[in-house]
Amino acid sequence: MDDPQEEIRRVINERIEAIRGKDAAVAVALLSDDLVAFEMVPPLALLSTAARDADAFAAWLAAFDEIDVEVRELAIEADESNGFVAALHHLSGSRVGGHPVSLWMRSTLCFRCDGAS
Numbered sequence: 001m002d003d004p005q006e007e008i009r010r011v012i013n014e015r016i017e018a019i020r021g022k023d024a025a026v027a028v029a030l031l032s033d034d035l036v037a038f039e040m041v042p043p044l045a046l047l048s049t050a051a052r053d054a055d056a057f058a059a060w061l062a063a064f065d066e067i068d069v070e071v072r073e074l075a076i077e078a079d080e081s082n083g084f085v086a087a088l089h090h091l092s093g094s095r096v097g098g099h100p101v102s103l104w105m106r107s108t109l110c111f112r113c114d115g116a117s
Contacts, residue, residue: 004078008085008111016069024058032112040105064101067093083111 011030018026037051038044050056061067070090077084085108092102 004080004083004113005076008076008078008083008109009074011111012071012074012085012109016071019061019067019069022058022061022064022067024054024061028052028054028057063096065094065096065098067091067101078111081113083113085109085111 015027015030018024018030031048031052033048033052035048035051037046039046043050068091070092072088072090074087075085087107087109089105089107090102091105092100094100
């Protein structure tokens with residue numbers, strides 16, 4: 001197994017690149033089958049089926065002409081079985097029609113090694 005912190009960075013970067021490229025299928029495929037996502041708007045907690053809905057995520061991404069995600073203050077604690085990440089994410093871009101978007105959010109991510117590469 002590679003360095004756990006580097007593996008986590010790779011997954012985070014791969015998901016961000018998928019979002020930038022509006023590739024919902026790749027972005028969602030990186031998520032765990034038993035994911036629970038906590039969002040800013042109701043419903044506040046999304047269980048795995050809703051959080052991993054590639055069609056819904058693709059529709060959300062399609063509402064952007066341009067989208068970018070910047071990560072700041074990334075802190076990773078990890079060993080061979082679990083990892084925890086805290087970071088600030090800056091979502092920016094423009095919606096279809098030109099309306100600019102710029103918002104900051106705090107993210108806490110938990111990772112579990114499942115033995116797959």
